[in-house]
Amino acid sequence: MSTPTAPVPAIVLVAGEHLDDLRGSFSRYEREYAIRTATSTVEAETSAREWLEAGGDVALFVTDSVLPDAHVLDALARWRSVVPTARRLVAAHWERFLAHAAELRPGMAKGTYDAYLLMPRGTRDEEFHHAVTELLSDWGSTVAEAEVVTVKIVAPEQDGLVLAIRDFLDRMGMPHRVYDPEGEVGLTLRSMHPEPGPGEPEYPLVHMVERPGVRARSVRDVAAMLYGAPGDLDVSGTVDVVVVGAGPAGLAASVYAASEGLSTVVVEAEAIGGQAGTSSMIRNYLGFPRGISGMRLAQRARNQSLRFGTRFSTGWEVSSLEVGRDGAPHVVRTDGGDVHARTVVVATGVAYRRLRVEPLEELVGRGVNYGAAMTAAREMEGQDVFVVGGGNSAGQAAVHLSRFAGRVTILVRRESLVETMSSYLINEIEHNSRISVRPWLFCCMCGWSDRA
Numbered sequence: 001m002s003t004p005t006a007p008v009p010a011i012v013l014v015a016g017e018h019l020d021d022l023r024g025s026f027s028r029y030e031r032e033y034a035i036r037t038a039t040s041t042v043e044a045e046t047s048a049r050e051w052l053e054a055g056g057d058v059a060l061f062v063t064d065s066v067l068p069d070a071h072v073l074d075a076l077a078r079w080r081s082v083v084p085t086a087r088r089l090v091a092a093h094w095e096r097f098l099a100h101a102a103e104l105r106p107g108m109a110k111g112t113y114d115a116y117l118l119m120p121r122g123t124r125d126e127e128f129h130h131a132v133t134e135l136l137s138d139w140g141s142t143v144a145e146a147e148v149v150t151v152k153i154v155a156p157e158q159d160g161l162v163l164a165i166r167d168f169l170d171r172m173g174m175p176h177r178v179y180d181p182e183g184e185v186g187l188t189l190r191s192m193h194p195e196p197g198p199g200e201p202e203y204p205l206v207h208m209v210e211r212p213g214v215r216a217r218s219v220r221d222v223a224a225m226l227y228g229a230p231g232d233l234d235v236s237g238t239v240d241v242v243v244v245g246a247g248p249a250g251l252a253a254s255v256y257a258a259s260e261g262l263s264t265v266v267v268e269a270e271a272i273g274g275q276a277g278t279s280s281m282i283r284n285y286l287g288f289p290r291g292i293s294g295m296r297l298a299q300r301a302r303n304q305s306l307r308f309g310t311r312f313s314t315g316w317e318v319s320s321l322e323v324g325r326d327g328a329p330h331v332v333r334t335d336g337g338d339v340h341a342r343t344v345v346v347a348t349g350v351a352y353r354r355l356r357v358e359p360l361e362e363l364v365g366r367g368v369n370y371g372a373a374m375t376a377a378r379e380m381e382g383q384d385v386f387v388v389g390g391g392n393s394a395g396q397a398a399v400h401l402s403r404f405a406g407r408v409t410i411l412v413r414r415e416s417l418v419e420t421m422s423s424y425l426i427n428e429i430e431h432n433s434r435i436s437v438r439p440w441l442f443c444c445m446c447g448w449s450d451r452a
């Protein structure tokens with residue numbers, strides 16, 4: 001085994017008999033990942049530990065379905081305990097792919113690993129590499145620091161607003177980084193923007209290429225900067241369809257309307273993707289056998305809709321709807337201007353219930369998060385995390401957080417999760433040693449201390 005030299009993310013390939021086949025298939029990744037090889041469970045674990053100690057990270061374990069020193073499911077569980085954030089893939093050799101499928105596939109449902117694939121039989125097996133790239137993409141967007149940065153945030157500290165902006169950008173699939181105002185990048189960015197006007201905050205300063213940039217008071221300021229105001233949309237007169245809300249329902253409506261040649265505008269108050277956009281991994285959406293993160297689903301739907309000509313406006317809440325009479329257009333009103341439409345589709349979904357524990361509300365963004373805490377998760381390494389609620393979103397959040405946190409406890413008012421959570425998630429939680437469930441608990445008060 002060679003000594004680690006650079007902290008690029010590693011892909012660890014493990015096989016007793018067919019290591020050369022695997023290595024050949026992964027040679028295309030050598031430029032951007034360190035390809036580490038091992039012939040046994042123990043060797044792979046050592047290799048991963050070495051890489052972590054050298055300051056690197058492990059993005060993916062790829063293993064044959066048979067290993068010389070352990071059952072592959074035990075090996076995968078072991079690697080998960082060493083690098084919980086790494087994705088895990090079984091690439092079964094073609095001589096035993098079918099024979100092992102029935103025994104190994106249930107391991108995916110339990111969250112022991114992410115995908116069961118046929119080891120490539122030759123070059124350019126693009127189906128295989130598509131799956132690998134999906135896993136690496138998912139790892140890259142939820143674990144790694146962004147390499148290619150679309151949005152730069154200048155702020156002296158990561159307060160609640162900065163965290164909320166980062167969360168919004170994560171949901172929109174926009175890679176970003178936060179820079180110290182006195183650092184090299186921070187100073188350059190500050191020099192590119194005019195001094196704050198009266199009443200305008202100095203930070204966070206949010207910079208994006210080909211956009212004006214904004215000194216944000218709220219997430220909405222950033223959202224509004226991305227697509228401009230509804231009143232600025234270049235729509236001549238009345239559009240055929242205005243969709244209010246860009247969750248899955250609104251996005252689907254926009255795709256079908258625009259694909260029929262109707263001029264379509266989507267007005268979204270927050271981030272494109274709605275509730276689904278906050279999901280770490282949607283496993284039960286038709287057509288995505290390995291699951292898809294809410295962010296990716298929303299991003300794809302948005303791109304699909306853009307392709308047909310839909311125009312989007314984010315960060316503008318529709319405040320009222322004036323129904324047109326006798327053939328007059330309907331008027332969709334926002335603080336950023338009005339849009340006139342022949343048809344309005346209201347797809348505003350639901351807003352989650354707050355806990356109604358007053359002191360806790362003051363801590364939102366400072367250790368307390370609503371939703372899946374996708375952005376905050378990265379900073380929870382080794383910590384004790386409590387998830388309040390027993391629905392599917394709580395289950396997904398717990399599974400995602402368990403990759404980072406030391407321990408995750410789900411607090412529920414009922415006896416168990418059975419009545420409120422899908423069985424595939426309960427199954428995954430039951431097999432995740434970092435997650436436990438505490439029933440019969442009602443969150444009614446909270447306090448805080450300065451200790452980290």
Ligand SMILES: Cc1cc2nc3c(=O)[nH]c(=O)nc-3n(C[C@H](O)[C@H](O)[C@H](O)COP(=O)(O)OP(=O)(O)OC[C@H]3O[C@@H](n4cnc5c(N)ncnc54)[C@H](O)[C@@H]3O)c2cc1C
Pocket residue numbers: 244245246247248249250251267268269270271272273274275276277278279280281282283284285316317318319347348349350351371372392393394396
């Ligand atoms: C963390 C999480 C994980 C989930 N995982 C799954 C899963 O794995 N599988 C599954 O089937 N379901 C899942 N769900 C549920 C699923 O996301 C929802 O059922 C789905 O998003 C509903 O879609 P929708 O478009 O109707 O509404 P929403 O997703 O709620 O979208 C409504 C949109 O309308 C916008 N809006 C509201 N009012 C206005 C206004 N006045 N002006 C402009 N815009 C407005 C909102 O900002 C929002 O973006 C999950 C939900 C959450 C929160």
